[in-house]
Amino acid sequence: KQEVTQIPAALSVPEGENLVLNCSFTDSAIYNLQWFRQDPGKGLTSLLLIQSSQREQTSGRLNASLDKSSGRSTLYIAASQPGDSATYLCAVQASYDKVIFGPGTSLSVIP
Amino acid sequence: DTEVTQTPKHLVMGMTNKKSLKCEQHMGHRAMYWYKQKAKKPPELMFVYSYEKLSINESVPSRFSPECPNSSLLNLHLHALQPEDSALYLCASSNGLAGGQGTGELFFGEGSRLTVL
Numbered sequence A: 001k002q003e004v005t006q007i008p009a010a011l012s013v014p015e016g017e018n019l020v021l022n023c024s025f026t027d028s029a030i031y032n033l034q035w036f037r038q039d040p041g042k043g044l045t046s047l048l049l050i051q052s053s054q055r056e057q058t059s060g061r062l063n064a065s066l067d068k069s070s071g072r073s074t075l076y077i078a079a080s081q082p083g084d085s086a087t088y089l090c091a092v093q094a095s096y097d098k099v100i101f102g103p104g105t106s107l108s109v110i111p
Numbered sequence B: 001d002t003e004v005t006q007t008p009k010h011l012v013m014g015m016t017n018k019k020s021l022k023c024e025q026h027m028g029h030r031a032m033y034w035y036k037q038k039a040k041k042p043p044e045l046m047f048v049y050s051y052e053k054l055s056i057n058e059s060v061p062s063r064f065s066p067e068c069p070n071s072s073l074l075n076l077h078l079h080a081l082q083p084e085d086s087a088l089y090l091c092a093s094s095n096g097l098a099g100g101q102g103t104g105e106l107f108f109g110e111g112s113r114l115t116v117l
Helices: none
Strands: A004-007 A010-014 A019-025 A032-038 A044-051 A056-059 A062-067 A072-077 A086-093 A099-101 A105-110 B004-007 B010-013 B018-025 B031-037 B044-050 B053-057 B064-070 B073-079 B087-094 B106-108 B112-116
Touching (some): A019 A086, A044 A062, A044 B106, A072 A086, B018 B031, B044 B073
Parallel strands (some): A010 A105, B010 B112
Antiparallel strands (some): A004 A019, A019 A072, A032 A044, A032 A086, A062 A072, A086 A099, A086 A105, B004 B018, B018 B073, B031 B044, B044 B053, B064 B073, B087 B106
């Protein structure tokens, strides 16, 4: 059974710092991995999608990497801003239609 | 347009009521999902429809009844709910992985906040 974990559970950093969020999954047989952002009480916003054949994806200040063999993905956020404060979730597509989420990392960027 | 629209945004219902949550997407996606999210927890998969047919039911109690009237619409019918069913209900859609053409990227709506009294 696929399980997804995220470290750390919570993170507080001063504005301007670069930071890394970690995601691990137990079964390397995945179709893709997706990173989301969720603001309190809101829906999920897709940030980056990495296909199983890809190693990384970039969008603006965000860079996500994928190492399927070790069951790991990282989300790198450069030059963090207070507006980046949110919960970040990773999700793996473990079978044809099944997407499983990690517990999330709550990020707070202090001005 | 990458929008998934959910209505209502908020719903309060008693345990004997019957109500429905609605979800709509116009991206031509073939897969639509219902997730349940409790406070400070990740979304939990409930149901998946693929090409308008139920493909995944994660052992959800029968008081939750999904329906997919057409490829753009997804409903979740609610009846005889319990207070512990209070949560944020999220709808998502995906172009899936059919024939290697889709990326499987999920797009979410803003959710329906359900309170059961």
